[in-house]
Amino acid sequence: MRILGIDPGIAIVGFGFIDKIGSRLTPVQYGSIQTESTTAPEIRLLQVYEATEKLLDQYKPDAMGIEKLFFNRNVTTAFTVGQARGVIILAAAKRGIPIAEYTPMQVKQAVVGYGGAEKKQVQEMVRLLLKLKTVPKPDDVADALAVAICHAHSSGLYQQLNGAGLR
Numbered sequence: 001m002r003i004l005g006i007d008p009g010i011a012i013v014g015f016g017f018i019d020k021i022g023s024r025l026t027p028v029q030y031g032s033i034q035t036e037s038t039t040a041p042e043i044r045l046l047q048v049y050e051a052t053e054k055l056l057d058q059y060k061p062d063a064m065g066i067e068k069l070f071f072n073r074n075v076t077t078a079f080t081v082g083q084a085r086g087v088i089i090l091a092a093a094k095r096g097i098p099i100a101e102y103t104p105m106q107v108k109q110a111v112v113g114y115g116g117a118e119k120k121q122v123q124e125m126v127r128l129l130l131k132l133k134t135v136p137k138p139d140d141v142a143d144a145l146a147v148a149i150c151h152a153h154s155s156g157l158y159q160q161l162n163g164a165g166l167r
Helices: 041-059 075-094 104-112 119-129 139-163
Strands: 002-007 012-021 024-034 063-067 099-102
Touching (some): 002 041, 002 139, 012 139, 063 075, 063 139, 099 104
Parallel strands (some): 002 063
Antiparallel strands (some): 012 024
16 A cells, blocks of 8 residues: 655645555655745645646555644644645545545654654654654655554554544
């Protein structure tokens, strides 16, 4: 099973493709989609959408995990990240790729075993679980790989709950 993990954003979208074979997780490709702050918002969204399409077509994931939005301060940022998240979800939905959404706490719980884990702990566990030499940079990339790992660990339960009409 090939899983795409996404850490959504408008300036930086972290992405990470992993393969799950049995209980083994193998990194396939990871990186970021970046847009310039001086570019018009609608063009930035188009850039995110088109780059996502290319990644989906090239790596052909079987499923996508994406981080749910969690903002407690800047509403403007929440709206723009929500728009970027929407175009990413649209690109996957157009290809029939199943999409699962995870809160930051769920991702931390799945990767570290503790929902209150610090960012550095999550990054180091991503490095260890995927047998990487260094923690991927920028942080958004490590976060995206963490979402992919979370989905790899949770996908069976997620599908069962979704099939029961729960979400």
